[in-house]
Amino acid sequence: MIEQSETHSSEDMVRLEDAHKIYQMGTEQVNALAGVTVSFKRGSFWAIMGPSGSGKSTMMNILGCLDRLSKGRYFLEGDDVSTLNDNSLSELRLRRLGFIFQSFNLIQQLSVQRNIELPLYYLGWEADKSAKRAKELAEQVGLESRLNHKPTELSGGQMQRVAIARALANDPNIIFADEPTGNLDSTTGEQILQMLIDLNRLGKTIIMVTHEPYIAKHAQYQLHMKDGLIDRIDGGGDETK
């Protein structure tokens, strides 16, 4: 505990300590994360890069509380979440985390409004309150006229904006973006990136996986993964805020 307080800073949004993730692939063991220790400060904007198989997706899953470490510890806003069970992790995702995916991951059968409302539904919000909040969020991403449309009727950029609105519904302090521009053309991709930059300015911590350097360079830090370990961390010098 004493050791923890030495290394732990209240400014850390997320901290991994000696994080290991081992997958059993047949008879072989794969070290997707081979002992990573890193801290992401509150309000920072990170781009995680690296070739496929470097462990960046695994790191994302761990940080996003979708997966658990084989060994090591994970602190989210100072709370040790490494040993939480499935229900508690779900609860954590619901209340404190926001997600944006490469393939948007909207539910095709539901309207834009219903998609944005999804976290609020699981949070147990009442229908009218939840509808009001969905409208506000849609306005924030410029889609207030599309509330009753189905995702299939929207362009890629619009779908990603719906996903951003949904990620903001529970007002999280941290947003995980897994290649958010990967399925978009560069112009639209830049628009989405700009939205993330704006959210970061509003104080949200943003952790983004990308393999496009021109996207990554807009982040405050570029973390390069290699073989389940951190290869290097760039940036941090130019505080643009």
Added chain:
Amino acid sequence: MRQSRFVRNIWLGIENLLLHKLRSFLTMLGVVFGVGSVVAMLSVGEGASKEALEQIRKLGSNNIIITSVKSADDEAASTTHSHMSIYGLTYEDQLRVEETFNTIRETAPVKLIRKEARLGERSMELRVVGTTPQWFDLVQRPIIAGRVLNEADNQEQSPVAVLTEFGARKILATKNTIGQSLRIGGDYFEIVGIIKSESGEAGNIQIPDQQVDVYISLQLAKKYFGDVFYKQTSGTRTLEMVELHQIIVQVDDTDHVESTAAGLEKMLSKFHKKKDYIVSVPLALLRQAEATKRTFNIVLGSIAGISLLVGGIGIMNIMLASVTERTREIGIRRAIGAQRKQIITQFLIETVVLSTIGGLVGVGIGVLIPVLITAVSGMPTVITLTSILLPLIISAGIGILFGLYPAARAAKVDPIIALRHE
């Protein structure tokens, strides 16, 4: 708050099912027919048992009816030789029966003679029932006018008669009913009462009364008509001597009916050389009817059960396919923070909504079928609240039972893999 959330969950389930209208409809069909057949089966079974009970009620469930019959060898003899056959129950039998068994509450002796009855110009053949006032206790029928025979009539041998409603309509027509003088055979009887008869015109060996009955006191019947009858069978006249045609016995308790009947059989066999009587027990008929109904219910119940099972499996099959199809949706919901139990609830609600709506439609069809059966075949059917509620509850239960496995499968979906699923 919790209530409204529950209702909201159900609406979300319905919305989801409406996204695939044809599929949901086809999935439902199995339950629709399963529940429909259960409802129809229950109402047919209920109708049959109600009819049987009605029959027993007419006979009197505590009654035992002993009927005189010509024994088989006597029957053969009388066709070859023309002699008088003497058979059947005797006056003594009745006294013995009444005195021997302490489980017997009352007995009514019955002497039956077919006689022409005449009133003015109208005439018809009636079945004269010579009996005691006890008859009216044992074969209870509503009195339409006047009174039934009483003890005084029996002792004083007053020439009074009680007609059935059917006979009264035929023979009395529009004239004033009570107080008329009716000629039966060669004697006049004053009509003192009219009662309803529950049997048909032809009657039934099990049912003691007939529509064409006229009731007079036994003493009078004995005095006026005697014990010897001419019987006309295919041209040859035979003489028969029968003291009593029937003895109706009422037992004090339903539990004693069968033992008393056995006792009667044993006692009568001691005094009768030939088996010229039949002891019939309406209660045994009831038991038989119930046994038949049980068999009927088991057979139809298994058929209905199998069709419900098939319906349930159909639902499970489609829900499993739906879980696979919606893997990505489940992954999204889980990533956003839905717990496993919430995914289970979502899928379970969908199956239960599906099977319950199927159940409701099935009840609609199941109510129509018995109505049609009654209209077409005249078979009685009874739709009870139970026969509607029970299949509805079962159909909801089927939704839960067959929805659990697909829902559990849905909850096991790993969000990481599901989100990669294209």
